Amino acid sequence: MPTRKQHIAAALRHLEAYRHLRHQFPDWASVALFYSALHVVEAAFEAEGRHNNTHQQRELYIKERHRALWQPYHRLQNESMKARYLQGGAFSLGAEGVENELRRQKFRQVHRYVRGLLAGAQGLKRE
């Protein structure tokens, strides 16, 4: 099972990939962004002693325990799915949309939520 440190390293690596891809390949940039968010989320869940091995497990856990996270996470996940599977390369969100809607809004929402979770976990540890 990956440690929190490994999840954070993976999140940073995917975010770096996003920065390289976003202008020329916004579709694949959205994939990198989703996987960065996924590792950010898993890093926080690790602090709760939870490890999700599959997308399905993770989705269920978010829906049951972290509902406020679902909206931004779901959007990132869906854009990433469309980027990979839509036939004929029909993914229609451009570089600007990916940066403004996905990274600046949804990815930041995920980040903010996770920061809150981790701060809570740190607080509990100090107590």
Place this chain on the structure above:
Amino acid sequence: MESRKEPMLHISSGSSLPVKFSADDFGVFILTQSQATAAAKRFVQGQDREREIGEDIASWVYRLRRWCEDHRVASCVVSPRMDDIMVLVTARDEDRGGSLHDAMSELDIESFEKNGLRLSWLLLRATESDGLAAFIDPATARTIYRADA
């Protein structure tokens, strides 16, 4: 009120007396009254559950159709997959800002809370609608809503 004239068998869960069953395609077999009562109880519970699931699905489909009518939706198709049901919503526009997607995610959570059905929701922007076939099986998919219908 019509009175019941047929003789009625009384089988009790507390009894160990044998009951003889003759089934056309299974031959003759014997259970105790207690076993027969337990089997009948499971059958009735199964029927109730089936009815409940049918009602849950019918009310969910109704809610989904109403939601589509109230939002900028061009079409909504559901397609069963190996272990869940895919709900594919196609927007009438490019959903700039993502408010339709946000609303869909809220409906996803609402459905999850109400009936616990395993659903995967995906929103296609209007210009992505040609890619629908990548996610659904046309043989099993059902159209729940079409704005132009």
